[in-house]
Amino acid sequence: MRSGFQTGYVRSRGSGARRDKNPIRRQRFPVYGDRIVRKKAGGSGDIIYIRIFIAAGARPAAPNIPGLESTPYMTSREALRRTELPKSMIVIGGGFIALELGFAYSAFGSDVTFLVRNRMLKNEDREIADEFERVFSENHRVLLHTDIQKVEYSNNTFLVDVVADGKPLRLESEALLVAAGIRPNTDLLGLENTDVQTDERGYIRVNEYLETSVPNVYALGDILGRYFYRHSVNFEGEFLFRTLYQEKKRSPIEYPPVPHAVFTHPQVAKVGKTEEELIAEKIDYISVKNPYSASATGMARLSDSGFIKLLAEKKTGRVLGAHAIGDEASNVIHLFILLMTMNGTVDDLLRMIYIHPSLPEIARNAARKAKELLQTN
Ligand SMILES: Cc1cc2nc3c(=O)[nH]c(=O)nc-3n(C[C@H](O)[C@H](O)[C@H](O)COP(=O)(O)OP(=O)(O)OC[C@H]3O[C@@H](n4cnc5c(N)ncnc54)[C@H](O)[C@@H]3O)c2cc1C
Numbered sequence: 001m002r003s004g005f006q007t008g009y010v011r012s013r014g015s016g017a018r019r020d021k022n023p024i025r026r027q028r029f030p031v032y033g034d035r036i037v038r039k040k041a042g043g044s045g046d047i048i049y050i051r052i053f054i055a056a057g058a059r060p061a062a063p064n065i066p067g068l069e070s071t072p073y074m075t076s077r078e079a080l081r082r083t084e085l086p087k088s089m090i091v092i093g094g095g096f097i098a099l100e101l102g103f104a105y106s107a108f109g110s111d112v113t114f115l116v117r118n119r120m121l122k123n124e125d126r127e128i129a130d131e132f133e134r135v136f137s138e139n140h141r142v143l144l145h146t147d148i149q150k151v152e153y154s155n156n157t158f159l160v161d162v163v164a165d166g167k168p169l170r171l172e173s174e175a176l177l178v179a180a181g182i183r184p185n186t187d188l189l190g191l192e193n194t195d196v197q198t199d200e201r202g203y204i205r206v207n208e209y210l211e212t213s214v215p216n217v218y219a220l221g222d223i224l225g226r227y228f229y230r231h232s233v234n235f236e237g238e239f240l241f242r243t244l245y246q247e248k249k250r251s252p253i254e255y256p257p258v259p260h261a262v263f264t265h266p267q268v269a270k271v272g273k274t275e276e277e278l279i280a281e282k283i284d285y286i287s288v289k290n291p292y293s294a295s296a297t298g299m300a301r302l303s304d305s306g307f308i309k310l311l312a313e314k315k316t317g318r319v320l321g322a323h324a325i326g327d328e329a330s331n332v333i334h335l336f337i338l339l340m341t342m343n344g345t346v347d348d349l350l351r352m353i354y355i356h357p358s359l360p361e362i363a364r365n366a367a368r369k370a371k372e373l374l375q376t377n
Pocket of ligand 1: 100189
């Protein structure tokens with residue numbers, strides 16, 4: 001059995017006047033064997049570990065809008081906990097959190113106005129974002145290219161002065177949701193007392209083993225600034241558990257293509273590259289789109305919008321990206337998630353038998369178009 005001393009980190013959990021402002025401190029502590037030592041010390045109730053996993057996440061960041069800070073606006077946190085339905089609501093932000101929450105309030109009956117600085121879902125493939133804006137705007141009040149000048153709160157009403165597409169407007173609402181970005185929680189951890197390094201945006205730097213710059217201190221999840229999804233932090237957590245406690249073998253994390261979805265109507269889902277990324281990376285590709293309406297299930301559902309977009313490498317037919325907008329996009333995309341994880345091609349998509357009628361037939365029809373294009377190029 002190995003024993004001796006090792007430099008480790010102490011997370012202080014004092015309370016009241018004894019609460020430690022800098023909760024993580026470096027300290028030498030005893031090691032017993034090669035198992036993780038968990039030892040409760042006396043005094044302030046410190047808990048000592050050989051390994052620390054930092055998964056403290058991120059929190060909403062407030063944009064710099066004059067007057068906003070002195071109003072009782074909601075972030076996603078309050079919006080998720082609110083029990084009263086406001087008659088009207090303004091949502092500031094065009095990312096998935098703003099859209100999903102605003103959409104949910106709208107579905108419950110609030111009159112929701114979305115204020116978006118530039119475009120909605122600006123990180124999605126351009127054609128998907130275009131279709132989303134078109135369809136979503138048919139059912140919701142959306143102001144794009146909006147510059148918010150000032151926010152006030154008086155007589156239980158939010159007053160928001162904006163310039164939208166060059167025109168000044170004053171909007172009023174009972175509730176205001178601000179979901180215009182997030183920031184890492186690293187500033188709340190007292191990391192300045194440690195050698196754990198952060199990047200210029202404040203996210204924790206880790207290597208390919210998810211180790212921080214301090215031995216035996218790992219980090220995962222939003223606080224890395226890589227991916228901001230529940231399923232990606234789950235993947236990282238499972239990786240750490242497997243390599244450290246099951247296999248006990250140091251091996252680097254290898255992310256398969258990381259998918260995501262936006263749970264609005266229409267739904268959006270994505271895996272792999274966008275067309276804009278392929279252009280920027282100078283990859284020779286083909287791009288095809290197949291509408292929901294061109295499949296039996298799409299017709300039966302009377303789909304008048306939505307499509308699947310498939311991007312494949314011209315030379316090999318390898319699928320590089322898949323995007324879906326429409327009913328159950330988050331389910332339909334799984335066909336492509338598996339395919340891309342297995343490094344599959346357009347031909348692979350056409351090898352299997354699809355149930356008729358079913359939504360994945362839209363994917364098959366996109367693959368047929370891609371095959372034709374690959375043969376003629
Ligand atoms: C409205 C909303 C909807 C979302 N929808 C989806 C979705 O549909 N699908 C999806 O994949 N992802 C979604 N996400 C993103 C997803 O929630 C995050 O990516 C995921 O939770 C990140 O996990 P994490 O463990 O890194 O951080 P978190 O889940 O944020 O957990 C961090 C934890 O650390 C705690 N903490 C922070 N500081 C300290 C401290 N100093 N000491 C002790 N504890 C601390 C926090 O209280 C929190 O409990 C959504 C996020 C929001 C806000």
